[in-house]
Amino acid sequence: MVRDRLKDYILYLSYLIIAVLFLFPLLWTLSISLKEISEIFSYPPKLLPATFKLDNYTQIINNSKILTFIYNSIKISFFTVVGTLAVTIPGAFAFSRFRFKFKKPILFGLLIFQMMSPLIIAIPLYNYFNMIGLLDTHLGIILVYVAIQIPFTTWLLKGSIDSVPASIDDAARIDGCSNFQLLTRVLIPIILPGISTAIIFNAIQSWAQFIIPFILLDNLNLFPVSLGIYNYQASGEAITIHLTAAASIFATIPTIIMFIVLQRFIVSALTAGAVKG
Amino acid sequence: MKERNFYKYITPLLLMLILFYLFPIVEVFRYSLTNIRLDKEIYSYGVSAYQYVLSNPNFWEMLKITIIFVFSSMFLQLFFGLIIATLIDEGERRNLKGTLVVRLIVLMAWVIPGVIIGVIWNLFLSEANYGILNYFIQLVFNTKISFLSSQDLALYSVIIANVWRGTAFSMIILYGGLKQISEELYEAASIDGASTLDKFFKITIPQLKPVIFINMVLITIYTFNTFDMIMALTGGGPGRSTEVISLNIYNTVFGHLELGRGSVLAVILFFINLSITLFYYNFVISEE
Numbered sequence: 223m224v225r226d227r228l229k230d231y232i233l234y235l236s237y238l239i240i241a242v243l244f245l246f247p248l249l250w251t252l253s254i255s256l257k258e259i260s261e262i263f264s265y266p267p268k269l270l271p272a273t274f275k276l277d278n279y280t281q282i283i284n285n286s287k288i289l290t291f292i293y294n295s296i297k298i299s300f301f302t303v304v305g306t307l308a309v310t311i312p313g314a315f316a317f318s319r320f321r322f323k324f325k326k327p328i329l330f331g332l333l334i335f336q337m338m339s340p341l342i343i344a345i346p347l348y349n350y351f352n353m354i355g356l357l358d359t360h361l362g363i364i365l366v367y368v369a370i371q372i373p374f375t376t377w378l379l380k381g382s383i384d385s386v387p388a389s390i391d392d393a394a395r396i397d398g399c400s401n402f403q404l405l406t407r408v409l410i411p412i413i414l415p416g417i418s419t420a421i422i423f424n425a426i427q428s429w430a431q432f433i434i435p436f437i438l439l440d441n442l443n444l445f446p447v448s449l450g451i452y453n454y455q456a457s458g459e460a461i462t463i464h465l466t467a468a469a470s471i472f473a474t475i476p477t478i479i480m481f482i483v484l485q486r487f488i489v490s491a492l493t494a495g496a497v498k499g
Numbered sequence: 500m501k502e503r504n505f506y507k508y509i510t511p512l513l514l515m516l517i518l519f520y521l522f523p524i525v526e527v528f529r530y531s532l533t534n535i536r537l538d539k540e541i542y543s544y545g546v547s548a549y550q551y552v553l554s555n556p557n558f559w560e561m562l563k564i565t566i567i568f569v570f571s572s573m574f575l576q577l578f579f580g581l582i583i584a585t586l587i588d589e590g591e592r593r594n595l596k597g598t599l600v601v602r603l604i605v606l607m608a609w610v611i612p613g614v615i616i617g618v619i620w621n622l623f624l625s626e627a628n629y630g631i632l633n634y635f636i637q638l639v640f641n642t643k644i645s646f647l648s649s650q651d652l653a654l655y656s657v658i659i660a661n662v663w664r665g666t667a668f669s670m671i672i673l674y675g676g677l678k679q680i681s682e683e684l685y686e687a688a689s690i691d692g693a694s695t696l697d698k699f700f701k702i703t704i705p706q707l708k709p710v711i712f713i714n715m716v717l718i719t720i721y722t723f724n725t726f727d728m729i730m731a732l733t734g735g736g737p738g739r740s741t742e743v744i745s746l747n748i749y750n751t752v753f754g755h756l757e758l759g760r761g762s763v764l765a766v767i768l769f770f771i772n773l774s775i776t777l778f779y780y781n782f783v784i785s786e787e
Binding site for chain 1: 504505507508509511512513515516518519520522523524526527530583586589590593595597598600601602603604605606607608610611612613614615618619620621622623627628629630631634663671720723724726727730731745748749752753758761762765768769772773775776779780
């Protein structure tokens, strides 16, 4: 009994250590964001801010474009999700329910595209967007975001539709459904959990996307929040440390909230990946 | 099923793939066989870009840095992921509280955008007054460590930050794998008198082999492609000590404007991605 208790305490201790290790850098940034400039540079540094001032936050909200950046990120993520689903739901339906040539090579292609660095496609796209006037536009980067989400989402939704037995299709056809009605009235409602998972992953990945806007955007007003934060940091003067910290926390809050709300989905999606690969 | 009809379902998808993947990939290959620059309209074909890149000692140094970064990250993420997953699994078997919270905390590091992780660790590892880690080191060892300004140390700092970010991914996948191991195996071993360590090395690890393998492959690919975190944390510096392949490509194309040479590097990255994907496909997916 005593030995068991000892093991329990050791486990709790290990949890504490892990929690501290994984939270500390984030909490330190939070601490900086709540301090005044003079406090930030004072030595020795204090873990807790002397006063919990939200001045830095009000400053970035009023004097910088952070709200614009957040709005841009939301807008881009939204249209990316819509565009991705519009393309992949029919596509996954076709892959799952129809037989055609080149299916296997295309699916394999999807796998390669998913594993490829976006940098590889961003370089020629920079050139071509420049020529056709899509450079430095939201439309341009949304198209690329959608392209990036397509491989993973197609696999995901194909898997969802695959797990719906063909007997359901047959029953629907007996009732007189066309392919389109089969998809929209019967299959989509059934695979809503898969679609939700797709939406979550698309949104999280689009929010975090950096390389694509970094290369394809130049106009500050169009920046998503990932680029905006990098911009703060890159402004070079030490004086912006407090603002960078505040902006980082501000930008992370939506992700963390979304994460806490949806963590069960995320965990189950990732662990399912462990089974199927 | 009416074969004609289904084309409309697949066409938008195929169109996107052709426009945004096939076409650009072909173009990158084409650029690599020219001496094209971003600021010049005219270019000619030839292998000069390949010759320049492959004979440049900086290239091989960069490759070495990239490989150290990738494989250190992978092993460490796997190692810590396994430890944490095991600790959490063990805690759950004993009905300890707080396992969910620990899981969430670790996972949180994974959902934060890479750029922001770079910014956070930049603040954390700084040698300035607000660099809290150096403050503690100063207290204990009476010296500061140049985490980010030393050419020798910067790469390790980048690796640590990357491991912090990526361990959650390994941990969750290994945790899923742990949950799949049948209890009976452990019970049979207990009856045979096996110790905890015995059980771990003779049952747990062998059972986890497929999961560990998938994990290794996925981490390797993701880490090769890492750009945002390193860009925000060190920008490739100091010097070029943390300029991994993705940053090298970016600097070559958009810094030096050498589109042809940058494309050579992009082709190389593509083949790295491709070979790991083929490996993954052969050993994992075709098992189904």
